[in-house]
Amino acid sequence: MPELPEVETVVRGLRPVLVGRRFARVELHREGLRFPFPAGLGQRLTGAAVTGVERRAKFGLVATDRGDTMVFHLGMSGRMRLDPPDRGKHDHAVFTLDDGHVVAFNDARRFGSLDLVATDALASYPPLVPLGVEPLGPDLTPAYLAMRFAGRTVPVKPLLLDQRIVAGLGNIYACEALFLARIDPRRAAGSVSRAKLERLVPAIRATLEASIAAGGSSLRDHAQVDGTLGYFAHSFRVYGREGLPCPAGRGTVRRIVQGGRSTFFCPAVQR
DNA sequence: ATGTCCACCTGCTGGC
DNA sequence: TGCCAGCAGGTGGACA
Numbered sequence A: 001m002p003e004l005p006e007v008e009t010v011v012r013g014l015r016p017v018l019v020g021r022r023f024a025r026v027e028l029h030r031e032g033l034r035f036p037f038p039a040g041l042g043q044r045l046t047g048a049a050v051t052g053v054e055r056r057a058k059f060g061l062v063a064t065d066r067g068d069t070m071v072f073h074l075g076m077s078g079r080m081r082l083d084p085p086d087r088g089k090h091d092h093a094v095f096t097l098d099d100g101h102v103v104a105f106n107d108a109r110r111f112g113s114l115d116l117v118a119t120d121a122l123a124s125y126p127p128l129v130p131l132g133v134e135p136l137g138p139d140l141t142p143a144y145l146a147m148r149f150a151g152r153t154v155p156v157k158p159l160l161l162d163q164r165i166v167a168g169l170g171n172i173y174a175c176e177a178l179f180l181a182r183i184d185p186r187r188a189a190g191s192v193s194r195a196k197l198e199r200l201v202p203a204i205r206a207t208l209e210a211s212i213a214a215g216g217s218s219l220r221d222h223a224q225v226d227g228t229l230g231y232f233a234h235s236f237r238v239y240g241r242e243g244l245p246c247p248a249g250r251g252t253v254r255r256i257v258q259g260g261r262s263t264f265f266c267p268a269v270q271r
Numbered sequence B: 001a002t003g004t005c006c007a008c009c010t011g012c013t014g015g016c
Numbered sequence C: 001t002g003c004c005a006g007c008a009g010g011t012g013g014a015c016a
Helices: A004-018 A040-043 A121-126 A142-149 A156-161 A170-178 A193-216 A226-231
Strands: A024-027 A048-055 A059-064 A069-072 A078-084 A089-099 A102-107 A113-118 A255-257 A261-265
Touching: A004 A048, A004 A059, A004 A078, A004 A170, A004 A193, A024 A040, A040 A113, A059 A121, A059 A226, A069 A121, A089 A142, A113 A121, A142 A193, A156 A170, A170 A193
Parallel strands: none
Antiparallel strands: A024 A089, A048 A059, A059 A069, A069 A113, A078 A102, A089 A102, A255 A261
């Protein structure tokens, strides 16, 4: 599920539920996910009040009034279930709030993570340090991409997945943005023309913003903090559409594998 | 440094 | 109802 738009949707869904509330109870149903949970996670959170819920790249940040920030990553299959009607098979961490609401971190594949960091040390928290620019922020510019792509021979598509360059893009939206910008995903990153980079930046933004808008609308159904509805509601132009006609009206969508991941594109449109 | 490949884990789908 | 291969939105580590 989770690329930047899905994490943003989760964060926006959690914020009104969590901010101003205290954790009355924290249950951990295993030792960890991708990494072990930090020592004392439950004790350190229990009784703490949430002061803010933010996103950085694909990380969710839940700040408390005790000087700690809970950092979560949803991996490939992570979801936050709000007031789950049942005990989910993969509800690994369950947070009960002082008003009775419950948030369950559910993650079948367990590629997600959950950590607790001193808020004043967040900037030096190792997983956040190497991250590149936020794609929806002011720092993503054609000049920035030109600088980061210079001399790189890797195809541009896998390089867009490198969180040290653009933080938050994932496999779906990298494919979609390259289609919008009419860039061949196989092209060496360093050889992408300035004109194409000028198209790529707005393509990335438009793709992510459209998806956030779709996810955001699913929040009307306020039990949906997992972004699932928005995910399905979003219609992809090339992702997952191998063999189907290109939405630009010429050619057929192809699927190739780059760096072990599927890339979908239209060779007739993307050069 | 850069590029390439693999591992981590469960669930689902489609073919036989 | 079965079995198996292949696929999935991410990332960190090993290796040349």
